[in-house]
Amino acid sequence: MESRELLWAEAMRAERQGDAAAYQRLLKEIADLLRKLVRHRLGQLGLQTHEAEDLVQEILIGLHAKRHTWDPDRPFMPWLFAITRYKFIDGARRLRRESSRRLDLTFDDLAEIAEAPPEDLDRATLDIERHLSALPEGQQAVVRALAIEGASVKTTAGRLKTSEGAIRVTFHRALARLKAAALREKE
Amino acid sequence: MMQATDDLIHSMAGHAGEGGDATSLRRFMLIALFLSFAAATLLVWTLFGFRDDFAAMTRQAPFLFKASGAVTLAAGAFLLARRATLPASGPLSVLLLIPGLLPFLAFALLDPAGGDNLSAAWCSADIGLLSLPALWLILAAMKKGAPTNPAKAGAVAGLLAGSLAAAAHALACHNDHGISVLMWYGLAIILLSGLGSLIGRRVLRW
Numbered sequence: 001m002e003s004r005e006l007l008w009a010e011a012m013r014a015e016r017q018g019d020a021a022a023y024q025r026l027l028k029e030i031a032d033l034l035r036k037l038v039r040h041r042l043g044q045l046g047l048q049t050h051e052a053e054d055l056v057q058e059i060l061i062g063l064h065a066k067r068h069t070w071d072p073d074r075p076f077m078p079w080l081f082a083i084t085r086y087k088f089i090d091g092a093r094r095l096r097r098e099s100s101r102r103l104d105l106t107f108d109d110l111a112e113i114a115e116a117p118p119e120d121l122d123r124a125t126l127d128i129e130r131h132l133s134a135l136p137e138g139q140q141a142v143v144r145a146l147a148i149e150g151a152s153v154k155t156t157a158g159r160l161k162t163s164e165g166a167i168r169v170t171f172h173r174a175l176a177r178l179k180a181a182a183l184r185e186k187e
Numbered sequence: 188m189m190q191a192t193d194d195l196i197h198s199m200a201g202h203a204g205e206g207g208d209a210t211s212l213r214r215f216m217l218i219a220l221f222l223s224f225a226a227a228t229l230l231v232w233t234l235f236g237f238r239d240d241f242a243a244m245t246r247q248a249p250f251l252f253k254a255s256g257a258v259t260l261a262a263g264a265f266l267l268a269r270r271a272t273l274p275a276s277g278p279l280s281v282l283l284l285i286p287g288l289l290p291f292l293a294f295a296l297l298d299p300a301g302g303d304n305l306s307a308a309w310c311s312a313d314i315g316l317l318s319l320p321a322l323w324l325i326l327a328a329m330k331k332g333a334p335t336n337p338a339k340a341g342a343v344a345g346l347l348a349g350s351l352a353a354a355a356h357a358l359a360c361h362n363d364h365g366i367s368v369l370m371w372y373g374l375a376i377i378l379l380s381g382l383g384s385l386i387g388r389r390v391l392r393w
Binding site: 015016017018019020021022023024027028031053056057060061062064065066067068069070071072074075078079081082083085086090 | 201204211
């Protein structure tokens with residue numbers, strides 16, 4: 001712990017001198033630590049841990065945008081944890097809001113999302129692609145198979161070497177996420 | 188996903204050395220402080236005018252209590268405001284406000300007879316009005332920092348704006364009774380702190 005404080009504070013000072021390599025190394029190491037922390041805390045709060053990477057990115061962006069507020073005469077770790085705590089609470093609050101929306105989804109909603117007749121086919125396809133690309137890879141594969149190619153749950157499970165139950169869960173999560181993204185865009 | 192994070196890190200690393208340091212934030216805070224006081228004083232002068240007996244007033248106890256209390260309170264609030272914008276720079280300790288409270292309390296104890304004039308209630312409204320430009324300036328400066336508790340940071344901004352407005356208001360204020368000053372100045376500053384907290388919760392998020 002002691003040496004990490006020294007190393008990271010040193011890297012932050014190097015960043016101020018414009019040392020991109022040192023800064024990149026530092027951000028990667030911080031990202032590794034955050035990944036563990038965030039997954040652990042999300043699990044404790046009963047929230048979906050597959051959102052962890054998004055949160056890690058939000059924390060990194062916050063750190064980057066506010067790095068001028070670290071005073072080189074002060075220890076770095078407390079500053080890092082203050083930033084992390086703030087961004088984590090912010091993100092966890094958002095996740096909780098989204099997960100309550102997720103519960104509101106009825107099966108009809110899901111069917112509607114999956115089968116809505118596109119009015120303008122080209123634009124709709126583009127939109128679908130854009131939203132899909134924001135999903136984690138696993139979810140992307142399942143949505144593509146089920147909703148776009150029209151494969152059955154069974155064949156998809158076989159193809160992706162997982163159980164039918166897991167496919168259903170992944171599909172539900174992906175749709176909820178797509179709906180949340182669409183709602184966010186509307187707001 | 189991790190690939191996306193790596194890309195993000197790569198692009199952020201390209202901006203190494205462009206973040207600056209806390210000096211510019213400190214400078215912004217200081218500028219906001221002086222502009223706030225200047226704006227409040229200007230408003231006092233144009234809206235109410237300084238007191239006719241200005242020169243004599245500045246040597247009398249009531250003004251000295253009011254001015255020293257408000258200025259000291261503002262100094263404490265300023266230290267808290269700076270702290271609120273720098274993560275992990277220390278707790279927002281209310282102790283820093285005590286020196287500023289002492290002159291008001293002393294004034295109220297030395298002059299317990301006053302406080303019966305309700306017209307002094309206007310002091311509160313006037314201070315609220317005078318503090319609005321200050322509140323805006325201070326919040327704008329604090330946005331350059333990283334307040335990790337926007338509601339608290341906003342409350343401190345309101346406190347600072349209120350104290351500065353109270354200091355400016357003392358230049359015009361005819362309310363020379365200890366209890367009444369404590370009550371109406373205090374009420375104004377507390378309400379402004381609440382207003383700052385409400386606004387801060389929205390505008391100081393990042």
